[in-house]
Amino acid sequence: xxxxxxxxxxxxxxxxxxxLTDESILPYSTDWRGRYSGKALAVVLPSDTxxxxxxxxxxxxxxxxxxxxxxxxxxxxxxxxxxxGEQIILNLSHMNRIRSIDAVNFSMTVxxxxxxxxxxxxxxxxNRFFPLGLTATQKVCEIGGNLSTNAGGINVLRYGNAxxxxxxxxxxxxxxxxxxxxxxxxxDNSGYDLKxxxxxxxxTLGIITAAVLKLYPRPQSNATACVAIxxxxxxxxxxxxxxxxxxxxxxxxEIISRSCLDLVFRHIPNTxxxxxxxxxxxxxxxxxxxxxxELDKALLVALQSFGPGVLELSVTADADHAESWWKLRKNISxxxxxxxxxxxxxxxxxxxxxxxxxxxxxxxxxxxxxxxxIVAFGHMGDGNVHYNVSMPDAGVNKAFIAQQEGxxxxxxxxxxxxxxxxxxxxxxxxxxxxxxxxxxxxxxELELMRKIKQTLDPHGLMNPGKVI
Amino acid sequence: xxxxxxxxxxxxxxxxxxxLTDESILPYSTDWRGRYSGKALAVVLPSDTxxxxxxxxxxxxxxxxxxxxxxxxxxxxxxxxxxxGEQIILNLSHMNRIRSIDAVNFSMTVxxxxxxxxxxxxxxxxNRFFPLGLTATQKVCEIGGNLSTNAGGINVLRYGNAxxxxxxxxxxxxxxxxxxxxxxxxxDNSGYDLKxxxxxxxxTLGIITAAVLKLYPRPQSNATACVAIxxxxxxxxxxxxxxxxxxxxxxxxEIISRSCLDLVFRHIPNTxxxxxxxxxxxxxxxxxxxxxxELDKALLVALQSFGPGVLELSVTADADHAESWWKLRKNISxxxxxxxxxxxxxxxxxxxxxxxxxxxxxxxxxxxxxxxxIVAFGHMGDGNVHYNVSMPDAGVNKAFIAQQEGxxxxxxxxxxxxxxxxxxxxxxxxxxxxxxxxxxxxxxELELMRKIKQTLDPHGLMNPGKVI
Numbered sequence: 062x063x064x065x066x067x068x069x070x071x072x073x074x075x076x077x078x079x080x081l082t083d084e085s086i087l088p089y090s091t092d093w094r095g096r097y098s099g100k101a102l103a104v105v106l107p108s109d110t111x112x113x114x115x116x117x118x119x120x121x122x123x124x125x126x127x128x129x130x131x132x133x134x135x136x137x138x139x140x141x142x143x144x145x146g147e148q149i150i151l152n153l154s155h156m157n158r159i160r161s162i163d164a165v166n167f168s169m170t171v172x173x174x175x176x177x178x179x180x181x182x183x184x185x186x187x188n189r190f191f192p193l194g195l196t197a198t199q200k201v202c203e204i205g206g207n208l209s210t211n212a213g214g215i216n217v218l219r220y221g222n223a224x225x226x227x228x229x230x231x232x233x234x235x236x237x238x239x240x241x242x243x244x245x246x247x248x249d250n251s252g253y254d255l256k257x258x259x260x261x262x263x264x265t266l267g268i269i270t271a272a273v274l275k276l277y278p279r280p281q282s283n284a285t286a287c288v289a290i291x292x293x294x295x296x297x298x299x300x301x302x303x304x305x306x307x308x309x310x311x312x313x314x315e316i317i318s319r320s321c322l323d324l325v326f327r328h329i330p331n332t333x334x335x336x337x338x339x340x341x342x343x344x345x346x347x348x349x350x351x352x353x354x355e356l357d358k359a360l361l362v363a364l365q366s367f368g369p370g371v372l373e374l375s376v377t378a379d380a381d382h383a384e385s386w387w388k389l390r391k392n393i394s395x396x397x398x399x400x401x402x403x404x405x406x407x408x409x410x411x412x413x414x415x416x417x418x419x420x421x422x423x424x425x426x427x428x429x430x431x432x433x434x435i436v437a438f439g440h441m442g443d444g445n446v447h448y449n450v451s452m453p454d455a456g457v458n459k460a461f462i463a464q465q466e467g468x469x470x471x472x473x474x475x476x477x478x479x480x481x482x483x484x485x486x487x488x489x490x491x492x493x494x495x496x497x498x499x500x501x502x503x504x505x506e507l508e509l510m511r512k513i514k515q516t517l518d519p520h521g522l523m524n525p526g527k528v529i
Numbered sequence: 530x531x532x533x534x535x536x537x538x539x540x541x542x543x544x545x546x547x548x549l550t551d552e553s554i555l556p557y558s559t560d561w562r563g564r565y566s567g568k569a570l571a572v573v574l575p576s577d578t579x580x581x582x583x584x585x586x587x588x589x590x591x592x593x594x595x596x597x598x599x600x601x602x603x604x605x606x607x608x609x610x611x612x613x614g615e616q617i618i619l620n621l622s623h624m625n626r627i628r629s630i631d632a633v634n635f636s637m638t639v640x641x642x643x644x645x646x647x648x649x650x651x652x653x654x655x656n657r658f659f660p661l662g663l664t665a666t667q668k669v670c671e672i673g674g675n676l677s678t679n680a681g682g683i684n685v686l687r688y689g690n691a692x693x694x695x696x697x698x699x700x701x702x703x704x705x706x707x708x709x710x711x712x713x714x715x716x717d718n719s720g721y722d723l724k725x726x727x728x729x730x731x732x733t734l735g736i737i738t739a740a741v742l743k744l745y746p747r748p749q750s751n752a753t754a755c756v757a758i759x760x761x762x763x764x765x766x767x768x769x770x771x772x773x774x775x776x777x778x779x780x781x782x783e784i785i786s787r788s789c790l791d792l793v794f795r796h797i798p799n800t801x802x803x804x805x806x807x808x809x810x811x812x813x814x815x816x817x818x819x820x821x822x823e824l825d826k827a828l829l830v831a832l833q834s835f836g837p838g839v840l841e842l843s844v845t846a847d848a849d850h851a852e853s854w855w856k857l858r859k860n861i862s863x864x865x866x867x868x869x870x871x872x873x874x875x876x877x878x879x880x881x882x883x884x885x886x887x888x889x890x891x892x893x894x895x896x897x898x899x900x901x902x903i904v905a906f907g908h909m910g911d912g913n914v915h916y917n918v919s920m921p922d923a924g925v926n927k928a929f930i931a932q933q934e935g936x937x938x939x940x941x942x943x944x945x946x947x948x949x950x951x952x953x954x955x956x957x958x959x960x961x962x963x964x965x966x967x968x969x970x971x972x973x974e975l976e977l978m979r980k981i982k983q984t985l986d987p988h989g990l991m992n993p994g995k996v997i
Contacts (some may be wrong), residue, residue: 163879163881164769165765165766165768165769165880165881166879166880166881166882166912167769167772167880168879188773210718211718211722213716213718217715217716218715221693222715222716224722225689225693234973238973239973240971240973240974240977241971242971242974243949244949244950244951245879245949246877246878246879246912246949246950246951246954247685247686247690247877247880247910247911247912247913248681248685248690248877248908248911248912248913248951248954248955249877249951249953249954250678250679250681250729250951250953250954250955250956250957250958251951251952251953251958251962251966251969251970252958252966252970252974252975252978252996252997253726253729253730253734253977253978253981253982253996253997254679254692254725254726254728254729255974255977255978257722257725257726258721258722258725258726260722261718261721261722262721266721277776277777278772278773278774278775278776278777279773280776297633298633300633301632301633301635304635304746305656305746305747305819306746306819306820307746307819307820308745308746308748308818308819308820309745309746309777309818309819310819310820350776350820351773351774351775351776351777351778352774352775352776352778352818352822352827354820354822359820409714409715409716409717410714411631411634411636411713411714412633412634412635412715413631413633413634414634440716442715443715443716444634444714444715444716445715445716481711481712481713481714482712482714483712483714483716483717483718483719484719485717485718485719486714486716486717486718487716487718488718489718490718490719490720494719498719498720501719502719502720503708503709503710505702505706505707505708506708506710506720506723507720509708509721509723509985510720510721510723512984512985513721513981513984514721515984516980516981516983516984517977517980528720528721529720529721
């Protein structure tokens with residue numbers, strides 16, 4: 062079926078530089094990890110909300126489905142088209158205005174196509190802080206995508222997920238009408254909270270075109286600790302201890318297994334062991350405060366009062382020193398990539414059960430697949446572990462992954478499920494986990510999700526084949 | 530139409546002490562302010578979630594609608610039946626167990642009928658803090674109602690509304706099925722976020738029977754300031770200044786107009802002027818921190834560095850001294866009640882526009898109704914003003930309210946609407962504002978709300994006549 066008329070019509074709406082149909086489509090059709098590659102009729106790049114609405118209306122009239130796209134950094138195939146070549150990619154990147162900043166209200170109104178890094182910078186120019194922090198992608202990813210996937214990152218412990226940073230939304234609905242919910246209110250109990258439906262829906266219920274974001278006071282003093290421990294169980298107890306003692310100043314509590322560091326030292330130049338000795342697990346702990354104060358001393362006191370279990374520790378208020386530790390954490394994904402493919406997981410369990418998860422998953426995997434290499438790290442403070450496995454021998458690893466990925470997933474997800482956890486903590490479902498989630502989520506919850514999808518998008522035009 | 534069979538059947542489900550049909554129904558049928566009085570077939574008090582589900586199924590089979598009820602402290606008629614006498618009040622008060630506390634996960638699982646004060650105490654017993662604070666009602670109101678109405682209160686500036694304090698929910702749906710969403714996860718991106726649909730829906734989409742709540746570290750040091758200012762505009766600027774300087778330690782920023790204090794001194798014993806002189810407006814500012822530190826000094830420094838506009842100020846770290854100021858704030862509602870009836874508003878605007886709201890509303894009211902008394906106070910830090918008006922002469926006040934309430938509301942809501950605010954900040958819509966909201970909310974948003982209601986409660990059995 063030809064859609065030449067549709068393309069002509071969309072071009073007349075957004076102008077010809079805003080419609081791509083030749084090979085320039087390719088980068089928009091392939092996902093961040095190079096795992097999903099789809100085909101699209103065209104990429105359309107509207108420059109304002111009115112144009113988005115027009116494009117959606119026109120596509121709806123022709124029953125052509127739409128893949129909303131921001132920076133295309135989805136890790137689960139959520140932002141690329143399906144293979145059939147019958148979809149339009151609606152990319153929001155040209156809508157990148159900071160519409161306004163209200164420093165007194167601690168809020169800013171931004172368009173979906175603003176890069177996360179630009180949002181953070183704009184806030185800083187007004188002496189405010191936007192806390193969403195995605196170290197690997199924030200120069201590329203866009204705020205519309207961050208909200209559509211309810212992004213997590215390194216500051217969730219203190220500031221919450223992307224969802225928690227939103228006061229209001231502007232959304233183009235599947236029929237092309239515009240819902241203007243751009244309210245900058247801290248309290249509003251005047252009906253159902255619609256914004257939370259669209260946040261985290263991965264573009265399957267409508268297209269987020271703009272948002273009112275919460276801003277925070279800028280932390281002025283920081284301190285960072287690197288702590289060596291023998292066992293994740295110590296980390297669980299230490300987290301509760303530090304939180305109770307350092308309170309809301311605690312913004313990051315990351316865990317790194319020895320296997321992560323080995324890969325980083327092998328592949329990333331200018332990285333060094335934090336301590337003279339090697340240990341099984343490391344923690345990176347960061348505190349920050351608006352009030353001036355000797356936070357490094359407070360953090361040191363908290364860590365030293367913990368008792369046995371801490372094998373070695375170092376605390377610094379020096380940003381460069383802290384960055385040398387953070388460099389290890391931030392390069393784990395890159396080091397893994399250079400080492401070869403692996404089976405990746407983004408799971409969460411209650412914070413109190415992270416150690417139990419790691420112990421049970423490690424043990425089950427070692428029994429089922431002797432010699433398997435487990436690279437475990439992540440946002441311990443949020444109960445969110447990135448738990449990636451591969452065979453250390455590159456010669457057998459590819460075949461192992463091809464043959465055993467399903468079995469490995471099943472084994473790990475079973476542990477997650479028993480601990481009342483989630484098989485997708487911060488990355489979302491996308492295409493990757495759309496089928497798998499049906500095995501783990503309460504059928505009643507899936508039914509409610511389907512009913513909501515049917516209600517808001519009865520013709521299934523918004524990002525079909527993703528989530529639900 | 531007789532429902533004798535239904536009552537018999539419900540009694541067999543929950544036992545006879547759990548079904549009230551005689552005059553003992555009365556306190557359940559009349560609202561907190563004595564403004565709404567309905568009639569019910571019966572009050573049913575189930576003792577567990579299974580019983581709630583059975584009761585709902587049975588009522589659904591007979592097309593009898595249900596009014597979910599907690600502590601019955603709604604200020605807008607949300608928790609009492611309609612006058613026709615054909616509804617069942619499903620009161621959750623017998624479901625008052627703290628199911629579990631996970632201090633390491635900073636979470637607790639509670640049943641809907643737990644009193645808010647008991648939830649807070651249980652958290653404290655585990656050295657944790659549950660921040661929802663409703664000074665007037667927390668010994669009476671129940672957590673299920675707090676969540677169903679997305680309660681606000683005095684700690685929203687720092688910790689958010691009730692909505693922000695929830696990790697998971699258990700809900701009995703309008704057809705009697707139980708959705709178990711009791712997950713204690715900080716990150717979970719595995720589908721649409723259903724819990725936010727039920728939170729703040731005032732029982733119109735289902736019945737919240739239990740919840741997993743977020744806990745926080747307990748603040749160990751506190752300081753409170755009382756500040757006299759000439760004008761709400763100073764308050765707006767001072768709030769931004771204190772937030773930027775004291776950061777997340779700032780938990781309350783309340784404004785009180787002179788008229789409030791006059792009423793408090795007239796009606797509440799043992800209350801005293803904060804300062805030797807009288808001023809037009811007062812602020813109560815509270816900071817708290819887990820870290821030990823001289824917060825009173827930090828707050829004093831922040832206030833003193835503000836510049837002109839602050840007329841007099843006092844800061845204390847002494848809890849009794851602070852309580853003498855809070856006593857003034859907490860007794861405003863009671864003092865108003867003793868003074869006589871008034872037209873009450875619970876509005877919100879962006880924090881940066883609170884002064885503009887007060888100035889414009891004051892001026893419009895004084896022109897339309899010369900001599901009118903305006904009692905303005907509230908959660909300045911959340912842009913939430915309780916703005917209550919009456920005629921100071923008791924002889925004419927009753928007639929004034931009877932004749933002019935609609936005109937007064939219209940005038941005030943017009944200002945709110947122009948400032949992109951909400952006519953219900955924290956109390957909800959209930960019966961009181963169900964019709965009015967249609968004049969101010971985007972018809973598209975109302976349409977989406979109706980569609981969601983229709984999807985989840987197609988037979989309209991959940992709290993009809995409220996919200997939508």
